Ligand SMILES: [Fe+2]
């Protein structure tokens with residue numbers, strides 16, 4: 435996979451997270467790897483380069499930001515709390531420096547739009563942006579969530595996806611908005627299409 439450096443601790447994390455995504459116990463399906471986490475890493479690294487953020491911290495946080503929820507469904511509601519603890523264990527084992535680990539933990543703790551925690555680093559904003567951008571860029575995976583996992587009907591599912599995308603848009607920085615605006619407008623147009631009466 436081109437996105438990730440090989441022969442490095444990060445490649446071990448890639449393997450760990452990808453395997454957790456492939457496990458039967460992952461309720462989100464393998465698509466959370468292919469259509470979400472990989473996209474968050476891609477957007478996150480791009481943003482980090484543009485903002486002068488620590489690219490390694492953003493990449494590690496992107497890889498691990500939803501890991502707790504993937505590993506254990508019961509941790510989903512508080513995965514911003516469990517995620518930093520999981521990340522800490524993994525990063526200590528792989529020998530990362532304490533300051534890198536703290537930086538990654540802060541990114542994961544503050545990545546959610548629905549959790550009002552102050553982002554105190556440029557890397558945390560990069561991860562929150564990348565997470566939201568991935569939702570906007572990968573609407574089919576949100577569709578899967580509402581229609582397959584939650585079993586909603588067409589209108590309920592559309593409302594849920596629309597609200598999720600609006601929350602994602604609201605948490606974006608001006609730079610991220612600029613990068614994803616065209617796609618966001620296009621998606622909203624589709625979701626607002628009137629149903630045939
Ligand atoms: Fe998340």
Ligand SMILES: [Fe+2]
Pocket residue numbers: 470474499500565
């Ligand atoms: Fe996410």
